[in-house]
């Protein structure tokens with residue numbers, strides 16, 4: 001079976017982890033600090049803070065922005081439930097908004113309609129590795145939290161994503177662009193946000209009894225992260241090469257391919273079949289290819305709300321096929337062949 005996702009790990013990561021194990025210091029320490037510094041440097045920012053996950057990073061940012069029960073936070077409906085959870089952790093009201101069906105990213109025009117006096121922030125993911133319309137959001141004059149969980153290393157107008165909002169978060173979960181197993185990062189130009197987030201991240205040796213968390217990353221994870229960061233550019237090159245191969249082979253089949261944008265890093269290769277993707281997922285599984293709906297459940301359904309036709313359509317029709325640096329040329333050929341054949345089979349069955 002060719003899996004839908006697979007981390008790209010090698011000798012460099014193994015050596016860095018062994019060094020940490022041999023040092024005897026395995027919890028948060030010097031490697032975490034080095035990872036933060038290198039991550040901030042690569043983004044041209046002063047501050048970065050590691051966390052135990054992308055969700056934890058988002059929770060810390062919401063706390064640092066002092067968002068609470070009286071506030072609303074706008075999030076896309078077409079995204080994973082981590083955003084819904086983080087907004088609820090601080091007691092704020094999540095307000096789901098619609099996507100732009102061309103890019104699957106949050107649509108500024110729809111967000112604008114949902115702004116109220118209580119709106120305190122907009123969480124803007126760069127979904128599937130393509131930067132959202134950041135210019136459109138900057139006009140709304142509400143603090144933006146960039147969610148770069150799926151877009152580490154991507155750019156918007158040639159500047160790294162994560163450098164446009166009030167703060168940004170990243171995820172290093174095993175399936176992400178680069179990984180630490182589990183892990184996250186906050187970046188921001190604001191010293192105040194970082195200091196606040198750091199204060200919430202760890203509970204020990206504090207003067208006050210304010211409620212704090214244990215959201216720390218370990219040096220073992222950071223060592224993997226530092227090794228992955230060194231390889232990030234090559235990871236992105238490989239993702240783009242695979243996307244080009246898919247583009248060339250699949251453009252005449254009859255379904256819609258991802259937007260062709262030179263700044264896209266193709267964290268996911270999402271095709272729009274124009275019809276329910278379930279039969280295609282089953283058919284591909286039968287041929288040894290794991291594929292998936294790229295979003296498990298739209299958030300408005302968890303909240304039992306109607307009125308999100310673009311999100312519902314994307315959820316129904318979109319299919320994510322394997323794309324990651326360790327996918328071999330042989331595997332790419334198998335994916336192309338299987339997708340082409342399965343689409344023909346499914347279309348034929350649908351027409352008969």
Ligand SMILES: Cc1ncc(COP(=O)(O)O)c(C=O)c1O
Nearest residue numbers: 053054055080082125149171173
């Ligand atoms: C857009 C987005 N934001 C946040 C997260 C949460 O990251 P983590 O799984 O590291 O908590 C994810 C993870 O899938 C994600 O895709």
